[in-house]
Structures are given as C-alpha cells and as structure tokens.
Amino acid sequence: MWTLTQNGFDHSFVGVRVLELCKTIIWVNYPDLHTGSHLRLKFFDQEVDVNGHTLEPCTFVDNVQSCLTEAVLIRKAEVEYEEPKRTLHLYEKVRENVYDISALKPDGKTVSKQQTMYACPVKILDVPKWIENDMESKFVVKNSVKGAMFRRLVDGKWGWFGVLFERKVEGKWRWQVIGYEKKNPKYSGEIQNGLPNGQGIIAYPDGDKYEGQLKNGRLNGQGIYTFNDGGIYVGQWKDSQIHGQGTLNWSDGRKYEGKWKDGTWNGQGTFIFPDGRKYVGEFKVDKPWNIKGYDKNGNIIAKWVNGKKQ
Numbered sequence: 001m002w003t004l005t006q007n008g009f010d011h012s013f014v015g016v017r018v019l020e021l022c023k024t025i026i027w028v029n030y031p032d033l034h035t036g037s038h039l040r041l042k043f044f045d046q047e048v049d050v051n052g053h054t055l056e057p058c059t060f061v062d063n064v065q066s067c068l069t070e071a072v073l074i075r076k077a078e079v080e081y082e083e084p085k086r087t088l089h090l091y092e093k094v095r096e097n098v099y100d101i102s103a104l105k106p107d108g109k110t111v112s113k114q115q116t117m118y119a120c121p122v123k124i125l126d127v128p129k130w131i132e133n134d135m136e137s138k139f140v141v142k143n144s145v146k147g148a149m150f151r152r153l154v155d156g157k158w159g160w161f162g163v164l165f166e167r168k169v170e171g172k173w174r175w176q177v178i179g180y181e182k183k184n185p186k187y188s189g190e191i192q193n194g195l196p197n198g199q200g201i202i203a204y205p206d207g208d209k210y211e212g213q214l215k216n217g218r219l220n221g222q223g224i225y226t227f228n229d230g231g232i233y234v235g236q237w238k239d240s241q242i243h244g245q246g247t248l249n250w251s252d253g254r255k256y257e258g259k260w261k262d263g264t265w266n267g268q269g270t271f272i273f274p275d276g277r278k279y280v281g282e283f284k285v286d287k288p289w290n291i292k293g294y295d296k297n298g299n300i301i302a303k304w305v306n307g308k309k310q
Contacts (some may be wrong), residue, residue, distance in 0.1 A: 001120040002027040008114050009100050022120035033057035036068055049073075051177060053160065054082055061121045065109065072177055091117075160191040166202075175217050181205070191215070212237070227251070235260070258283070277301070 003022040005013070013021060028036045034057055039050040051072045058067035070084045088104040092109075097119035102111045165179020175195055179186065179237045182205055189200020195217035196202075204209040212223020219237040226232050235246020242248075243264040248256050258269020265271070265283035273279045276296025282289045284307065295303030303310040 001122045002117050004101070004115045004117050005119050006115065009116050011094055011098065011116060013116070013118055019119045019121065021118065022122065026120065026122075027117065033060070035065075035069075064093045064104070065091065103253065112240075161189065161192050163188050164191065166194060187214075 003025045004027055006025070011267065024039070025265065026038045030036070031190040034054045035052075036054070037050070037052040040067050054067045054069055056068050058065050060066075063086050065088070067087050067089075068084055069087045069266050077171065086106065088106070088108055090102040090104055092100045093100075094100055094116065098118045101117050103113040103115075104110065128248040161176075162175060164272060165181075165184040166173055166187070167176045167179050167184050168174075169176065175187065181203070184205065186194045186203045187200055188203075189196060190198025192198065193216075197216060198214065199212070200214055204210075207228030209226045210219060210223055211226075212219070213221030215221065215239070218279070219240040221237060222235070223231065223237050224234050228252035231249060233242060233246060233248045235242065235248075236244025238244065242260045243262060245258070246260055253274030255272040256265060256269060257272075259267025264286045266283065266285065269272050269283050270278055270280050271283075277294065279288055279291045279293050279302075281291035281304075283291070286307075287307065288304040291302075291304040292300055295301050
C-alpha cells in the first residue's frame with residue numbers, strides 16, 4: 001500500500017502527514033504484479049475521483065515498471081472512461097519505504113511527471129474497507145458514495161473487488177462507479193469486466209437485500225434475498241429471476257419449498273399455510289397442477305389433476 005505526492009518530489013512527509021496523504025491517494029502493488037489506484041482530489045472547486053487498475057501483470061526492468069492501465073474519471077455526476085494505455089514509471093529509492101517516481105512518456109526516456117511515493121500503514125486485504133469507510137476528506141460529496149475497484153485474495157486467487165451502483169443511463173440500466181444509496185441499488189463484491197461477477201451483496205433503496213452469486217451483473221446461482229417486510233428467499237437464481245430449487249418464507253407465515261421457473265412455482269413443491277394446511281405435488285406457473293391438499297392433521301381435503309380441481 002502506497003501513496004503519492006502530487007506536486008513533484010517531496011521528501012518531507014512523515015507520520016501523520018503520510019497518513020493524511022494516504023486518505024487522498026492510494027496506490028496498491030499486488031504480489032501478482034497487478035496494480036490498482038484510487039485518487040480523491042480537488043480541482044477548481046470540484047471533487048475528482050480517479051480509479052485505475054491494470055489489465056495484465058506489469059513488468060519491472062531496470063527500475064522501470066510497465067503496465068497496461070485502464071482508468072475511470074469521476075467529476076461530480078460525470079463519468080469518463082479512458083482507453084487502456086501503457087504507463088511507464090521509473091523508481092528511485094530515497095530511503096526505507098520512500099521512493100521517487102518519474103512518469104515516463106512512451107519513448108521511455110522523457111519525464112512527464114515526478115512524484116514521491118510513501119508506504120501507507122494499511123494492508124492490501126483492508127483496502128476495500130479503507131476506501132468505503134475510512135477515506136474521508138473535506139472534498140467528499142455527502143449522501144454520495146464513490147465506487148472503487150481493487151484486487152484482493154479470494155479463495156487463494158487474486159480478483160477484482162469493489163463497489164458499483166445500478167443506474168438508468170440513456171434509457172438502459174447499467175452498473176456505474178458513481179451513484180446514490182437512497183436511489184440506486186448498491187453492489188459490494190467481486191467484479192469482472194466492470195460488472196458484478198462472483199460473490200457479492202446488493203443493498204436496495206427500499207430496504208431489500210441480496211447476498212449471493214452474480215454473473216455479468218445479474219443474479220445467477222445460489223443466493224439469499226431478504227425483503228423489507230421480513231420475508232426471505234433462499235435458493236437458486238437465473239438472470240435475476242428465482243429459478244431452480246428454493247424456499248420462500250413470507251412474513252405472514254406462508255411458505256413454499258420446491259422447484260421454480262422464471263420466478264414462478266414450477267415442478268415438485270410444497271406450499272404451507274400459516275394454519276398448518278399444505279398443498280403437496282406438482283405446480284405450474286404458481287397454480288396447483290397435480291396436487292393433494294392436506295389439513296394440519298394430515299387428512300386429504302383437496303385434489304387437482306392436470307390443473308383441474310376434483
């Protein structure tokens with residue numbers, strides 16, 4: 001974990017001054033040679049966030065680090081995506097945990113920017129928490145949370161982790177790095193190709209919550225969905241619809257356990273009423289198909305064959 005000065009070389013930072021700089025600029029060098037950065041700055045009275053990450057492992061030869069970097073610039077409500085480009089940085093050690101860095105132009109010789117790099121007292125695995133909870137400055141826009149992507153170790157492998165918001169942009173719902181928790185669903189978890197992908201959590205503005213697997217920005221796989229009224233579903237999902245095996249408990253005591261298809265009861269299942277009655281058998285599109293109904297004592301009280309009540 002490192003931080004960078006912004007106005008040329010500066011070797012005067014120590015202690016608290018380094019920590020304050022870390023709250024504005026974070027540069028992460030991962031063991032697999034990937035890097036990630038999050039900068040929170042102020043230009044012309046505007047807050048600017050810059051999130052960057054490498055698309056492939058960097059190389060390091062003759063103190064020059066070469067990386068293919070992708071960056072996202074956030075200025076107020078505007079989001080700009082930069083085309084991936086090759087970045088070159090020359091490192092020169094000043095003292096323990098302090099380095100001078102020169103950003104080089106494509107020729108590898110001409111200096112375009114000079115900065116001094118200091119080590120931050122934060123572990124790589126704590127970066128997501130540091131970004132979301134601890135990075136504070138007078139330039140942060142209140143009621144707004146900025147997303148950021150960083151790499152972390154997940155099940156023995158390094159993957160991208162971060163915060164995204166689902167917003168309607170040009171008439172289409174998209175996952176963005178900027179949003180408002182009171183209006184937009186907020187995702188925290190694994191990210192691939194700029195989309196929720198893997199294990200994560202979505203907090204919805206109305207109080208609903210999803211925790212589980214996602215693929216290409218949609219609920220896919222095993223997950224738990226908690227409704228704001230206390231209801232809860234535990235089971236499988238496909239393309240953001242309940243699909244497969246799962247159990248839904250309503251807040252009023254009703255319960256369905258069994259097969260689902262495209263968000264409806266389809267296949268073998270059991271529906272239980274709060275008073276103990278239950279329907280057992282095959283359902284189709286939320287309706288009894290081949291079903292037997294029982295009272296709380298196990299006596300048959302109803303029967304359906306091919307969707308028709310007998």
